[in-house]
Amino acid sequence: MGVKDNTLSRRDFLKFSGGLLASSFMLDLDSDLGFLVPSAEAAAKPEKGEKKLYGECGICSMGCAYIAYVQNGRIVRLEGNPKDQIAEGKLCVKGYSSLNILYDPDRLKYPMKRTNPQKGIGVDPKWVKITWDEAIGMVAKKFKEVIAKDGPQAIVIFARGKPHLKHFAKSIGTPNLIIHNSACDVTHDIAWESMVTGEGKGRPFTGDYENSRYILSFGWDGPGKSKNKWGRAINNALEKGAKLVVFDPRLSITASKAHEWIPIKPGTDLAVLLAMIRTIINENLFDQEFISNYTTGFNELKVRVQQYTPEWAEKISDVPAGKIVRIAREFATTKPAVVASHKRDAGGPLYSNSFRTAQCFIIMNTLVGSIDRPGGRILDRKPKLPKEDEFVKYPEYPKGVKERIDGMEKYPLTKKGNFSTVAQGILSKKPYPVKAALIWKYNLPSFPNRLRLEEALKTLDFIAVSDIYPTELTELADVVLPEGTFFEGKGLKERKFHAMYPQMALVEGIKPLYDTKGFKDVLYSILEKMGLKEYVPDKEALKAFSKAKDEALGTTKEEIRSNGGIWTGDKTFKPKTEFGTPSKKIELSPSLLKEKGFDPLPYWIEPKVMPNKEYPYRLIIYRTPWQRMMKTQNIPVLMEIYPENTVTIHSKEAEKLNIKEGDYIWVESTTGKIKVKAHLSEGIRPDCVAIDHGFGHRGKGMTVAFGKGSNEGDLVPDMTIGEMLKNPDPAANSMWNEVVLKIYKA
Amino acid sequence: MQNNINYRSRDSSEITYLRAFAYRTLAHCFIYPSKSWISELPGWLNTLSSILEDFGPSTEAVVKTVEEIRKEKYSLQTLQIEYTRLFINGAPSVLAPPYASAYSEERWFYGPPAIRALHTYQKAGLAFSPKSREMPDYLLVELEFMIHLCQNEMKVGKSYGEASDIREEQHCFLTEQLMPWVSVWRGYVETSDRAGFYAKLAALINEWLKTDAVYLENTGERSIA
Numbered sequence: 029m030g031v032k033d034n035t036l037s038r039r040d041f042l043k044f045s046g047g048l049l050a051s052s053f054m055l056d057l058d059s060d061l062g063f064l065v066p067s068a069e070a071a072a073k074p075e076k077g078e079k080k081l082y083g084e085c086g087i088c089s090m091g092c093a094y095i096a097y098v099q100n101g102r103i104v105r106l107e108g109n110p111k112d113q114i115a116e117g118k119l120c121v122k123g124y125s126s127l128n129i130l131y132d133p134d135r136l137k138y139p140m141k142r143t144n145p146q147k148g149i150g151v152d153p154k155w156v157k158i159t160w161d162e163a164i165g166m167v168a169k170k171f172k173e174v175i176a177k178d179g180p181q182a183i184v185i186f187a188r189g190k191p192h193l194k195h196f197a198k199s200i201g202t203p204n205l206i207i208h209n210s211a212c213d214v215t216h217d218i219a220w221e222s223m224v225t226g227e228g229k230g231r232p233f234t235g236d237y238e239n240s241r242y243i244l245s246f247g248w249d250g251p252g253k254s255k256n257k258w259g260r261a262i263n264n265a266l267e268k269g270a271k272l273v274v275f276d277p278r279l280s281i282t283a284s285k286a287h288e289w290i291p292i293k294p295g296t297d298l299a300v301l302l303a304m305i306r307t308i309i310n311e312n313l314f315d316q317e318f319i320s321n322y323t324t325g326f327n328e329l330k331v332r333v334q335q336y337t338p339e340w341a342e343k344i345s346d347v348p349a350g351k352i353v354r355i356a357r358e359f360a361t362t363k364p365a366v367v368a369s370h371k372r373d374a375g376g377p378l379y380s381n382s383f384r385t386a387q388c389f390i391i392m393n394t395l396v397g398s399i400d401r402p403g404g405r406i407l408d409r410k411p412k413l414p415k416e417d418e419f420v421k422y423p424e425y426p427k428g429v430k431e432r433i434d435g436m437e438k439y440p441l442t443k444k445g446n447f448s449t450v451a452q453g454i455l456s457k458k459p460y461p462v463k464a465a466l467i468w469k470y471n472l473p474s475f476p477n478r479l480r481l482e483e484a485l486k487t488l489d490f491i492a493v494s495d496i497y498p499t500e501l502t503e504l505a506d507v508v509l510p511e512g513t514f515f516e517g518k519g520l521k522e523r524k525f526h527a528m529y530p531q532m533a534l535v536e537g538i539k540p541l542y543d544t545k546g547f548k549d550v551l552y553s554i555l556e557k558m559g560l561k562e563y564v565p566d567k568e569a570l571k572a573f574s575k576a577k578d579e580a581l582g583t584t585k586e587e588i589r590s591n592g593g594i595w596t597g598d599k600t601f602k603p604k605t606e607f608g609t610p611s612k613k614i615e616l617s618p619s620l621l622k623e624k625g626f627d628p629l630p631y632w633i634e635p636k637v638m639p640n641k642e643y644p645y646r647l648i649i650y651r652t653p654w655q656r657m658m659k660t661q662n663i664p665v666l667m668e669i670y671p672e673n674t675v676t677i678h679s680k681e682a683e684k685l686n687i688k689e690g691d692y693i694w695v696e697s698t699t700g701k702i703k704v705k706a707h708l709s710e711g712i713r714p715d716c717v718a719i720d721h722g723f724g725h726r727g728k729g730m731t732v733a734f735g736k737g738s739n740e741g742d743l744v745p746d747m748t749i750g751e752m753l754k755n756p757d758p759a760a761n762s763m764w765n766e767v768v769l770k771i772y773k774a
Numbered sequence: 775m776q777n778n779i780n781y782r783s784r785d786s787s788e789i790t791y792l793r794a795f796a797y798r799t800l801a802h803c804f805i806y807p808s809k810s811w812i813s814e815l816p817g818w819l820n821t822l823s824s825i826l827e828d829f830g831p832s833t834e835a836v837v838k839t840v841e842e843i844r845k846e847k848y849s850l851q852t853l854q855i856e857y858t859r860l861f862i863n864g865a866p867s868v869l870a871p872p873y874a875s876a877y878s879e880e881r882w883f884y885g886p887p888a889i890r891a892l893h894t895y896q897k898a899g900l901a902f903s904p905k906s907r908e909m910p911d912y913l914l915v916e917l918e919f920m921i922h923l924c925q926n927e928m929k930v931g932k933s934y935g936e937a938s939d940i941r942e943e944q945h946c947f948l949t950e951q952l953m954p955w956v957s958v959w960r961g962y963v964e965t966s967d968r969a970g971f972y973a974k975l976a977a978l979i980n981e982w983l984k985t986d987a988v989y990l991e992n993t994g995e996r997s998i999a
Contacts (some may be wrong), residue, residue, distance in 0.1 A: 060805045061798075061918040063908055067901035100892050101902070101910070102884045131883040133871050137862050143855060152865040156854040157806055498863055508863075541907055728866030 082109065082534040082592035085123045086514030088656050089233075090525040092119050092256050093533035093593060096515065103127055103515060103538060108256070111595040112533060114526045120254040121666070122656055128663045129496065129513050130541070134731055136498055136510035137542035139163035147486050149472075149500050149726045155508070160545065160553075166507050167466070168557035170490045171200060174463045181429045181460055187468035187547075189444055191416070196551045199563035201428035203437065204462070206445035208474060210760065213371035215378065218441050218759040219386035222618035222628075224399060225407065226608025227441070233525045234406035235368055237261040238268075241403065242358060242365035244392070245274040245282055246297040246385065247373040252281030254653035257526045258368075271362065273355055275300065275347070278648050278676065278718045279711025288355075291713045294646045295379040295635030295766070296345035301388035302632060303341035303349075304356035306333040308395050313360035318397030322605065325617030325628070329391065332629040344632075360396055364403025367392045377649050377765030381633035383757050388630050394614050400604045407604055408527040411597070413580050419573035420565040431459045435749030439760035440624040446760065447475045452748045454484035464490040468547055469511070471499040471658050473724060476744035477699055494547050498729025499658060509550050516540040520581075520588070528601060532581070533593040626758045636755075636766045639715055643697065643768035645681075648718040649740055657722040661733035672737035673723040674707035677771065678714040682706065685771065692774045695719070695738075697767045699745040702738035703774050717771060743767050786937070786993075787928055792825050793986060794924035799825070800979050801917040804872070807853040819844045829985070836981045843974050856969045870962035870976075874911035874955040887911045891951055895919060898926075898943070913959075913979075916952050920944065945990035953983050 078097040085092045085106075093112035096103045106124055108115035129135070140155040141163065147153075158166075174182050180201030187193045189207040197205040209217065213231065220231035237243060238261040250258030266272060266285060274283040275292040283289040292300065308314050309330050319326050338349035359365045369389045372378055379385070390399070398404025430437050433453035434446040454462045465488055472478040485491060485504050493505035496513055516537045523531040552564045578585070583594055606612040610619050621628040639646055654670040655661060675695055677687060687693055691706045695717065704719060712718055723737025744767055752760070799822040805811065823840045826833040860870045875885035888911035895901070895910065900922065902908075908915055923944045930936040956979060963976035 061801055061914055061921075062903055063906045063912070063915045063918055064895055064900040064922060065903045066899055100889045102889065128882065131875075131885075133868055133873075133876055133881060133883055134863075140858060140863065143851060152859075154855045155858045155863060155865070156851065157858045157862055498865075498867070503865065539907065541909070543907065729863065731867045734866075 078104070080592075081536045081538060083515065083517075083537065084521045084533045084535050085115075085119060085126060086517075087120075087122045087126050087659050088253070088255065090114055090255050090257065091521065091523075091533075092123055093523075094119060094123065095592065096538070098538060101538070103130060109533065109592055111531075111591065111593065112523065113528060113531060114257045114523060116257070116260065118256060118260070120256045120259070121654055121669070122254060122660050122663075123256070125663050125665045126660070127515075128665065129659075130515045130538075132497075132662055134498060134662055134729060135496060135513075135542070136502070136508060137544070139510060139543065140508040141166060142506045147504050149482065149503055150728070151503065153503060153505070158507075160543070163507050163509055164550065164553045164557050167492045167509075167554050170464055170492075170506075171554070172558055174489070175200065178461060178463050179429065180426070181431070181433070182463040184433060184450070184454070184462050184465045185468075186450075186465060186470050190548075192548045192551055193468070195422070195563070196555065198425040199422070199555055199560055200558070201426035203428060203430055203432045204434070206434060206447070206450050208447055208470065209442065209444040210446040210448060211378070211474070211476070211765075214442050214444065215383040215386040215759045216369065216371050216373075216389075219383060219390055221441070222609075222620040222758070223387065223390050223394075223615050224607050224609065226610075227620055229608050232405060232407045233370075234408050234527050235261070235366060236364075236403050236406050236528065237366060237368055238264045239403040240265055240364055240366045240398075241270050242362035243270055243272045244355070244359055244365070244367045245272070245276070245286075245373075246292075246301070246367065246369070246389070247276050247280075248274075248368045248370060249276070249280040249282045249650065250368065250370060251285065252653060253651045253656075255370075255525075271358070273358075277646070277713045277716045278650060279709070280650065281653065284711075290347055290351065293344070293346045293713070294377070294648060294716060295381065296341075297373075298381045298385045298388060298630070299336070299341040299344040299632060300347050300352055301385060301392065302333055302336035302630060303338045303352050304359070305329070305388060305391055305395065306336050307338065307353050307356040308360045308392075309333065311357070311360075313357060314395040315397030318401075319395070322399075322607070323394055323614045323616055324611050325615055328617040329629060332631065336632065359392070363396070364398055364401060365396045366398050366404045369405075372765075377647065377767075379766050380636040380755060380757070383759040384630040384633060386759075390614075391616060391630070394616065399607075399614055402601060402603075406528060407607075408524060409529050410522050410524070410527060411530040411532055411581075411594070413522075414573065414576045416565075416570075416573055419576065420569045423562050429460070433460075433462055435752060436760060438749075438753060439758075441620070441758050442760050446752065448746045449749050449752050451475070451477065451481040451484040451746050454487065455480070456748070462488060464488055465492070467491065467493045467501060467505075469495050471495075471501045471725075471727075473500075473658070473722075473739040473741050475746075476741055477746040478739065478741055479700070480746050494550060497658065497662060498727060500725060500727030502729065503727055509547070510542065510544045511547055511550075512540045512544040516544070517546065520593070529599045530597045531593065531595050532588075534588055534591075536589075621758055624758065626756070637768050639768045643770050644715065645769045645771060646716045647695075647697070647740065647743060647765065647767040647769050648712070648716050649721050649765050650718055651722065652720045655720070655722045658725070658730075658733070661722060661725060661736070662730045664732050667732050667736065672705060673720045673740075675704040675771070676707045676709050676712050676718040678712050678716075679708045679710055681714050682708045685773070687771070687773060693771055694774050695740075695743065695769055695771050697743040697745070697769050699767070700742040702740065702742050704738045717769060743769065787931060789829075789989075790924050790927045792828060793989075794921050794928070796822065796825050796982060796986075797917050797921045797924065800975075800982060801914050801921070803975055804914060804917075804979070806857055807850055809850060812848070812850045812853070816844060826982075829989075833982075833985055836978060836985060839974055839978045839981065843971060843978070846970065848969060848971050852969045853971055856967055856972055860963060860966055860972055869966040870959055872913035872959065873909060874916070874951065875909070877955040877958045884909050884911075887951065887955065891916060891919075894947055894951065898922065911951075911955075913956070916947075919947065920952070923947065941990055941993055945987060948983060948987050948990065953980075953987060956980050956983055 081096040092115035093109035108118040110117035138157045142153040144154040184204040272286040273288045274286040338352040342349040367389045434450040492507040494509040617628040719740040724739030725733040874887035892910040927940040960976040960980040964973040967973040
């Protein structure tokens with residue numbers, strides 16, 4: 029009798045209540061309550077004032093270090109950490125408002141499973157809350173079944189290429205880790221790897237723009253994306269008298285600050301760059317000492333570019349030959365000068381010639397001696413720390429099939445995945461059927477032609493999704509694995525996005541809310557449950573790794589805590605004299621490209637599609653300073669500032685089409701059409717329209733983001749592997765955004 | 775509301791225990807449904823009914839609701855789906871989050887009501903358990919606090935002044951913290967619950983809070999008089 033067996037009747041109660049009234053055990057709070065515990069400290073000292081917690085912003089990859097002020101267990105405000113070379117004491121509008129994510133009622137809170145077998149966007153999955161054990165068990169069981177019946181390749185993992193994700197894919201034996209690079213930075217990665225950093229080393233993120241005297245941009249719009257450091261760097265450089273010249277079909281925020289904005293024809297930046305390179309070489313304006321000491325392949329390059337005269341480039345790009353020559357001369361004779369670049373650039377989209385364009389950015393910087401020199405592009409300085417794989421050893425990975433569902437194994441230099449081909453790969457069931465997917469923090473609007481991917485995913489037997497928010501992709505999931513926000517994580521993070529010298533930011537994190545887990549832990553739990561314990565890191569080895577890392581840091585935990593990181597490294601800039609290529613020099617005609625059967629030198633490639641009578645406009649895709657895709661779309665204050673995306677049309681074109689400011693219009697490609705609010709501007713070429721990315725969410729679970737604006741990815745075609753292979757590109761550039769359009773009143 | 779709780783015929787400590795037990799039972803009814811939970815539910819409701827009956831005519835409406843819930847047969851999965859949909863994450867979205875802040879001016883969690891609740895707990899010498907990942911204004915935390923205050927009252931027994939102070943504390947938390955948002959929350963649950971169980975449970979919690987507030991008010995007045 030009592031609470032536990034819940035049969036306490038009135039008579040029972042009256043019978044024993046007299047003797048036990050003062051006792052609390054009958055109320056048995058611990059079984060399912062027990063949230064509150066006695067605390068002499070709490071009574072004596074109710075929490076007053078603010079407590080500091082250090083962290084790293086997770087909104088964009090810049091990762092500004094912040095200080096969070098905690099009051100009553102709640103983070104109440106954020107400020108940039110002044111010691112961090114990226115934040116320099118400030119965050120951007122997205123960073124400051126990111127606090128909303130932590131306390132967003134829409135967050136995924138507990139693991140859940142679907143009980144409705146019907147799947148589709150807008151179909152109620154009829155979630156039920158489950159335990160982590162059950163969730164992990166379901167994923168492990170399904171993966172084991174799929175492996176036994178269809179092989180490990182029948183499991184596809186959509187996720188960023190973190191080391192633990194690569195390890196997970198290899199451990200279960202699937203070649204299908206699909207990373208988003210085809211839609212992002214692949215062209216720059218392969219260009220830098222082949223010419224400067226070495227195979228597999230990626231591109232640097234650092235640019236010493238602040239100290240540049242002449243900054244050239246081909247579509248690069250760091251300040252326009254409110255990239256914290258870059259925005260300030262450009263402003264500071266301008267204040268110090270630097271000249272900024274921007275080639276972009278759209279008057280971007282960077283272009284609006286520039287001394288010259290040149291509205292180049294989209295997809296023709298390469299032509300201008302080739303002509304500029306020719307000018308600088310032929311007029312002997314290049315940095316002779318840098319070229320002779322630190323480069324190879326100069327003569328080959330010189331021969332190659334002779335065909336690309338400024339007059340030739342003018343015909344292609346609409347940029348007058350005289351202007352090309354003048355800017356090339358200014359660039360080469362003002363020291364230091366830099367071509368600022370990051371990932372897609374070239375007006376926003378990727379084009380069939382984007383890899384060669386990225387290659388030319390590096391050549392331009394090399395010609396003026398601005399690779400790893402003050403005022404130029406800088407190779408990131410990272411702390412020298414032991415690596416996990418030096419301590420944690422795994423048995424050999426299972427040897428599975430090499431063919432990937434997105435066909436990327438056919439490209440020798442990039443195997444990171446192709447968002448453009450994966451849907452058709454799954455639907456064609458070639459080279460094999462796919463049965464299950466594990467998806468980490470990607471959403472359908474991240475993909476070109478999301479409707480096709482949705483159709484493909486619906487053919488799978490099983491989908492597990494890990495995310496912070498109930499995205500539209502979550503609506504297709506069988507199991508939801510909720511992840512915590514960056515405010516709830518812990519660690520010591522190296523400065524990556526702007527690393528002039530090595531620094532590390534402490535990430536403390538508040539006590540996590542609800543029942544969320546980091547995805548790394550989830551992956552190891554799945555492996556363990558699948559019976560693949562040998563691929564789960566040994567705890568002792570991890571301890572040894574952690575100890576070695578602590579020793580290498582050369583400081584104490586207390587010091588790190590009191591400083592919020594390690595900011596005391598050597599800040600003297602020592603320019604590199606050797607690079608990561610086989611020759612240890614900057615290879616203007618890279619041996620890696622030759623070895624893999626590609627033309628090592630840049631050459632002119634026409635864009636894949638050209639505007640025509642039916643589709644007279646090119647699509648330009650950009651990002652606003654106020655949003656970063658899904659991550660910020662559910663933040664009310666940002667949506668108040670900028671509640672929906674627009675299509676920017678040149679005023680004269682709009683007049684011809686009787687489109688007025690604020691009209692909703694149809695924007696249509698051969699792939700699809702979307703309805704978007706028109707914004708009229710003189711700040712765009714008449715043959716282009718520009719749409720900002722990140723809107724158009726169909727997942728009703730994100731109540732602020734839902735239904736706001738449109739997703740321009742619905743206009744972007746996907747492709748078959750066969751179509752992709754027609755492009756002999758070292759970066760397997762999938763021309764993600766190359767689209768022509770028509771527009772008309774809705 | 776008329777206060778007809780039969781406190782005159784009952785020792786005040788007994789009544790406090792009954793009240794604590796009512797809070798405990800309501801809290802238990804609100805936890806996420808499991809196999810054992812659903813099998814124990816009729817027993818819990820039976821106990822609740824017995825306790826409430828003991829309070830006299832003022833609880834008739836509440837008892838009636840308990841009886842209505844008892845008569846219905848609910849499938850575990852239906853209740854789990856509804857619980858998840860209403861209180862955790864649903865499609866289209868979470869419909870009736872059981873947090874006071876969700877019904878404050880800003881719908882964001884951990885707002886001023888959560889801070890107020892936390893301060894109250896701290897003043898009472900309580901802190902959050904290290905294992906808890908919940909926020910201070912979560913329904914179950916606030917119900918647990920009421921149980922804690924009832925326990926405190928039981929501990930001081932008949933020490934007149936102390937018991938009266940604790941009752942005042944209860945009344946204050948109930949009327950200033952719990953009741954304002956629970957009455958709004960109940961509306962959201964009632965309009966959104968497809969199974970009927972949670973609409974009734976929310977109504978039951980809301981009714982009980984009102985009944986208990988009147989009881990505390992009247993016993994407070996009596997003690998002053």
